[in-house]
Amino acid sequence: MSVAKKEYKRITVKTLVDMKANGEKISMLTAYDFTMAKIVDGSGIDVILVGDSASNVMAGHETTLPITLDQMIYHASSVVRAVERALVVVDLPFGSYQSDPKEALRSAIRIMKESGGHAVKLEGGKEVKESIKRILNAGIPVMGHLGLTPQSIYKFGTYTVRAKEEEEAKRLKEDALMLEKAGCFAIVLEKIPAKLAKEVAKSVSIPIIGIGAGNGVDGQVLVLHDMIGMTHEFHPRFLRRYMNLYEDMTAAISQYVEDVKTEDFPNSEEQY
Template sequence: MRKTIPDIMARKGAGSAPLVCLTAYTAPVAELLDLYCDVLLVGDSVAMVLYGEPSTLQADMDMMIRHGRSVQRASKNALVVVDMPFGSYQDSKESACRNATRILSETGASSVKLEGGAEMAETIHYLVERGVPVMGHIGLQPQSVNSLGGYKAQGRDEISAQKIIEDAKAVAKAGAYAIVLEGVAEKIAGDVVNAVTCPVIGIGASAACDGQILVVDDMLGLTSGKKAKFVKEYASLSVSIEQAVKSYAADVRSRVFPSSAHVYGLQDSKAPIMPTNAPGTLDITAVSAPKSSTEEPLAPAPMIKDDVTPTMQGTAKTARPAMPSLQARPASPAQENKPINVFEGVLRATKRPTDY
């Protein structure tokens, strides 16, 4: 059974098992993660991970909805949360509500997530009051990468640390049921966890958080380039994929692939072109050709002598022949005693390879 918002909220505190969260963007991956995760986040990081964009700012509503729907359909257990992309909620609380409700209605997801601290509290409250569950996101906010001057850890000085704590309190008070805390000093993460009553999900924060989240491609070792300090690779799938492709290329070039196990053979030439007496079909083999050339032909059609044909001067009786009758042709030895298949010519003309 799928996790609910109350289920997630109940996981607050040291006495509860930490929430397991990962990003997911596609149906096959979501299906694999679903059994082990409490939350699947369709993050705006999809723009970078799947589309090769330089930042999350290139994600848009259509992109988030498309991937959100895919993850929602493929999962049965985890709560699905969809990021609100940059520009979809900053303009006004009213436009934020329109976009948030569109995301939920078109994806079937349970919640949206948006970035921002105290400055977004009013918008969060507006959404929650109108039935839109909101997960907050404070600390390092990727959508603010330009104003932050890059992806830099936050809360490492007293002023920054105090702001993060105040942001957490404001977002929680506005009604967020959970908060993602990204890229902050470990001590500050502990202070944030203690400052709010909703679960705090860390990414590059602290083991003291109520849950953890990572970008799935980072965790699986699928991303190239420099990794963030907080990323732990649990697999090296990029190496496995490269080796698999290398082997495939070698097999193709040496004609080892495809082998006989991977190709289709011909159908049995003695098999009928089409089944007879199949349910709902006419038994066309019931009609047979004449057995020999000595069989008596059909009698010719009689003349119709009293056909009346109208003319300009009146009517006159004329005689005209009826339609000529079909007479049996002598059967060749190969055709003798062979059932007539009226569809054989059509099938021969339209014959195509067997479907996959």
């Protein structure tokens, strides 16, 4: 049964926990710049993720690994300046938190101070427990991320569905409970079986946000550029394209080129 959308002047981490308790689904999209973030926020999204997917979408890298902490702060600052309602969560990039809990805290503090973001997200379970504790002890909200964790792609060797086998599924459920107990306010579950994701969502009191994890979770997240069809070579099963901007923009730009070449643009009404 669907639950009516409530009006929230400003989304906070507490709002998200309350939404889960009330049975209201949570909407989440990525954004990496001021203009797009302003549109997304104005459309009523609950959470904007400044994802390390900027490494792929904005910079053209094959993986999320190359993006730096300075670059994440740049993107997050641009987004924060546009947002009036949504909660802004910023990814801690690869190498900024895994090796040393003290380094993790320094990275999270830089993001909060220099970008104005509202929370950070990091990938992993028990192996990053101490980093999570350090960050939370400083008063910084943390969102977890389990399942397919793109920063570990070279360990996995593939972007295939995770936790299909019983042993890995058991570890994932244990890690989700650990993240809740540690104090995370929400968890992203990426590319895992829908049945498992639903079990995890029922086992914890914090919101579970899915991407390729079925509809039995508490909310959904997609990469904005995939959802509006600016990217066109990426076709995972979980992706629904709500627009086809790649074709629309290509057609518009091609028309502009033709109009310039034929001197149709600018016309007499488009000059001073």
